[in-house]
Amino acid sequence: MKVLDLYKKLEGLPFGKRIFTFLICMNAPYFFSIKSQVTALKENRCEVQLKKRRSVTNHIKTVHAIAMCNMAELSGGLMIEASLPKNKQWIPSGMTVEYLKKAQTNLLAVSDGSEIDWTQTGTIVVPVEIKDLNDQVVFTAKINMYVKDKS
Template sequence: MPSTYAMYRKLSALPKGRTIFGALFTRAAPYFGSAHLRVVDMRPHHGEVVVPLRRSNQNHIGTVHAIAACNGLEAAMGLLAEATCPPGHRWLPKGMDVKYLAKSDSDLVCTADTDEESWSQGPDVAVAVRATRADGTVTVEGTIHLWVTPRK
C-alpha cells in the first residue's frame, strides 16, 4: 500500500487532487471529517489544513470552537508526521499543550512544523502547531508531543 505522503504527492498533482486526498484522509481518520478540514500542504516537517468558520465548527459566540481548532492542529500534525517519520518507525501522539490567544472569527489556517533536529532527538518529538486567522493573528499556539519508535 502506498504511503500517505506518496498518495498526497500523486493526487495533489491532479486537478481537484487535494480535495480527493482530503476526502481519503478524513475517511482514514473520520473524526477529522467532523471539522470539514481542507488539506493545503503536506511535506516533511510541515503540514497545513484550513478549518472553515461554519456553523458546525462554531461555539456559542460564533467563532471557531477551540476543539475544532485543536482538531485542525492535530490533522496538520498528522500530515507532517506521515511525511516525516523515518522508514521503519511509527508515531503516536502523547499529548497536546495549547494556548488560546485570540478569537477565531474567520477560517483558521492550522500549521504544524518541525525540523531535522527535533526528529533526531527521539523517541520524543515536539511539533510546533499554530492556528492563524485570515488577518494573520495567531489564535491558538502550542506543541503536540509525539512518541516515535521503531515498528515491531
C-alpha cells in the first residue's frame, strides 16, 4: 500500500495519526528516537510535530539539533514519497541545515513540495522549515533527494 493511501485510510480513525506514525517508524526504526507524530500528509506537503521533552533536549535545554534533523528527514521523506509518480524512486543523498534560533518549545516541521517538478530525475531539493509555538522559524533544511525511474 502506498504511504499516502495508508495515511488517508488511518487519519480519520481514533489515534489514526499515531498508528500511522508508529507504522512508519516500524519501517524506519531510527525515527522512534524522537517520538514525533505525523499530523498532515498530502501530495506536496507533510507536517510532523515534536513535543519538547527531556529526551530530545541538549545541555542548554533546547531541542537538540539532531532531533530537528530527524524531524526534517521524516517530513521530507514522507512528502516526497506521497508526491512522486509511481514510476520513480528516491533516496536521500545529503542535507544542508541552518539553526536560526533556539528551539525552546514544541515544534512543527513542514515540508512543502509545491514548487518541485516531480517529473524530473536526478537531484531534487526538498525544503523543510521547523517552527516553534510562536510561529518562528528555528531551523531550515534543504534535503537532496536523488530521484530515478524505477527499473
